[in-house]
Amino acid sequence: MNLTTKPSLHGLLAEFESADSVLAAARSAYADGYRKMEAYSPFPVEGLDEAVGLHHSRLPLIVLMGGIAGGLTGFGMECFAAMYHYPINVGGRPLFSWPAFIPVTFELTVLFAAISAVLGMLALNGLPKPYHPLFNVERFVLHGHDRFFLCIEATDPKFDGEETKKFLERLLPKGVYEVEP
16 A cells, blocks of 8 residues: 555544534435434434434344343243253143243343343444544544534445535534544
């Protein structure tokens, strides 16, 4: 790689001073066809996740699958232990006494669902991520204080360096910054 060439961009970052302005900017960008973007704010802004296109999450499905796996594991372990591995006839009760299996089945359902929720959340968020290119922008440190940012990523199909910069400047931000990887 030639060291004199400029590295490719991660995206363009626009800085806004209010929650309403970043919300309006995100809605405009989504309406204009941008899909790979992210908004950053010091507090939750209602409607901002929908504005940047985060309508659905796969996390509920992951938790459901984890819960089903836990329930089947618990019930299967109880059935195997009571019927095949260690069958004991106590007082004439049947070996397959499913009401006795419910507590363990319930507990393993909850345990597997909780573990899959944590691991699924970490995986879907791309965590742990000790470094992010946005930390290369000096002004980004203000996102935790009183500023709002909208980043349109360079991997977006509609991204064009100059056109996207002009689009962001039309939204009247405090500044537009290039984010280098």
